[in-house]
Amino acid sequence: MYASIAPMFLKRLECSACGREHEWSRLQNLCGFCHKPLFAIVDLAAASRTLTRETLLAREKSLWRYREVLPLPPDVEPASLGEGGTPLLRARKFADDVDLWIKDESLNPTQSFKARGMSVAVSMAKYLGATKLAVPSAGNAGGALAAYAARAGVEAHVFMPRDTPRANIVECRELGAHVTLIDGLITDCAAEIDRRKAGEGWFDMSTLKEPYRVEGKKTLGYELAEQMNWQHRKSSRARDLPSELPDVILYPAGGGTGLIGMWKAFDEMEALGWIGKNRPRMFAVQAAGCAPIVRAFEAGEKNAAEFQDAHTIASGLRVPKAIGDFLILKILRDSNGGAIAVDDDEMIRVAREVGANEGLFVCPEGAACFAALKSLRSDGKIRSGERVVVFNTGSGIKYLECYEGHSRSGGL
Numbered sequence: 001m002y003a004s005i006a007p008m009f010l011k012r013l014e015c016s017a018c019g020r021e022h023e024w025s026r027l028q029n030l031c032g033f034c035h036k037p038l039f040a041i042v043d044l045a046a047a048s049r050t051l052t053r054e055t056l057l058a059r060e061k062s063l064w065r066y067r068e069v070l071p072l073p074p075d076v077e078p079a080s081l082g083e084g085g086t087p088l089l090r091a092r093k094f095a096d097d098v099d100l101w102i103k104d105e106s107l108n109p110t111q112s113f114k115a116r117g118m119s120v121a122v123s124m125a126k127y128l129g130a131t132k133l134a135v136p137s138a139g140n141a142g143g144a145l146a147a148y149a150a151r152a153g154v155e156a157h158v159f160m161p162r163d164t165p166r167a168n169i170v171e172c173r174e175l176g177a178h179v180t181l182i183d184g185l186i187t188d189c190a191a192e193i194d195r196r197k198a199g200e201g202w203f204d205m206s207t208l209k210e211p212y213r214v215e216g217k218k219t220l221g222y223e224l225a226e227q228m229n230w231q232h233r234k235s236s237r238a239r240d241l242p243s244e245l246p247d248v249i250l251y252p253a254g255g256g257t258g259l260i261g262m263w264k265a266f267d268e269m270e271a272l273g274w275i276g277k278n279r280p281r282m283f284a285v286q287a288a289g290c291a292p293i294v295r296a297f298e299a300g301e302k303n304a305a306e307f308q309d310a311h312t313i314a315s316g317l318r319v320p321k322a323i324g325d326f327l328i329l330k331i332l333r334d335s336n337g338g339a340i341a342v343d344d345d346e347m348i349r350v351a352r353e354v355g356a357n358e359g360l361f362v363c364p365e366g367a368a369c370f371a372a373l374k375s376l377r378s379d380g381k382i383r384s385g386e387r388v389v390v391f392n393t394g395s396g397i398k399y400l401e402c403y404e405g406h407s408r409s410g411g412l
């Protein structure tokens with residue numbers, strides 16, 4: 001299926017492992033040669049003629065404000081529900097000896113950061129001719145696909161583990177998606193889609209198995225630089241200087257699209273002259289019951305073996321095998337960061353601490369990052385006075401049974 005070629009700054013797709021080029025104008029999943037993720041390559045020099053830090057000031061709040069560095073021809077309407085433009089909040093009390101900021105992604109449509117990836121990916125999939133989209137989901141990606149597919153007028157087929165939080169399941173159904181519950185993990189859901197997609201005519205929207213969810217997620221990086229720059233540099237002269245990124249980023253990694261997307265954004269912004277060479281130390285936060293990246297990082301491996309018997313209440317982190325494992329591990333090492341696991345009880349405890357201190361009802365994945373901050377601080381891996389950004393990737397409202405279950409049994 002080929003689309004008409006309209007002018008835009010997306011030039012080609014490039015394999016993140018073997019570097020081979022692929023055409024963007026055709027629906028694509030993985031690299032045709034080595035079956036690794038494809039990245040979108042944007043003509044940044046051309047994009048920068050209209051996309052500048054000054055022109056951004058007057059643009060809409062949604063992530064489509066970065067239109068020139070996103071795919072989709074300029075005359076095509078994106079599937080949008082107002083995603084992106086989320087607040088970067090200064091923490092009040094949670095940590096008193098670091099300069100802590102919270103990027104609150106729960107304010108996205110469908111209450112999680114998955115909206116960013118799906119807005120861009122659904123827009124492109126529809127533009128390139130897909131009519132039936134399928135995704136394996138820990139919960140939040142399914143809700144986001146269901147919403148954006150409805151908005152775009154295409155079908156959504158969502159495969160979730162049977163024990164996914166109820167809110168995610170109900171949400172998908174109410175948004176008109178075809179929902180299948182599987183007795184197993186997200187990897188089993190992915191295998192089921194793989195088996196049936198050719199026969200059913202589904203386009204596979206799995207994390208990193210198509211090139212554009214990561215493009216939506218990269219706007220996390222653009223927004224962070226923009227918010228740090230404009231919030232801390234008031235004089236117009238200072239605004240012309242490169243933006244400062246935080247010293248440390250703590251991100252709850254399942255498939256790792258957010259980490260990978262932010263890193264891509266940093267490279268692009270450096271090429272645009274918006275930031276310098278310095279990068280934040282990137283930390284992947286995982287659950288103790290499912291920590292393939294932590295294990296591989298500690299063992300010095302380039303790839304992460306599948307994690308057996310994965311279990312955690314942080315359903316978004318219950319990803320035993322990530323296709324972008326080699327990309328995540330390289331980012332953690334190149335940035336001088338690391339990987340850290342948090343157990344479920346600690347997530348629940350810390351979620352309440354964040355709630356009471358900061359006024360945010362965070363998801364367990366977000367709570368894991370706050371818990372990780374405490375242990376990295378006490379290990380000296382984060383130093384006093386450093387500027388740290390924690391991602392709260394979704395809302396606690398989607399996880400009522402897990403929070404209620406713990407208050408009843410644990411007396412918290």
Ligand SMILES: Cc1ncc(COP(=O)(O)O)c(C=O)c1O
Pocket residue numbers: 112114138139140141207252253254255256257258259315316317363365366393394
């Ligand atoms: C709330 C939440 N946080 C974090 C993640 C992990 O995101 P990623 O797969 O981009 O690493 C998920 C994935 O489902 C999620 O739902």
Ligand SMILES: [Zn+2]
Pocket residue numbers: 015016017018019020031032033034035036
């Ligand atoms: Zn390849």
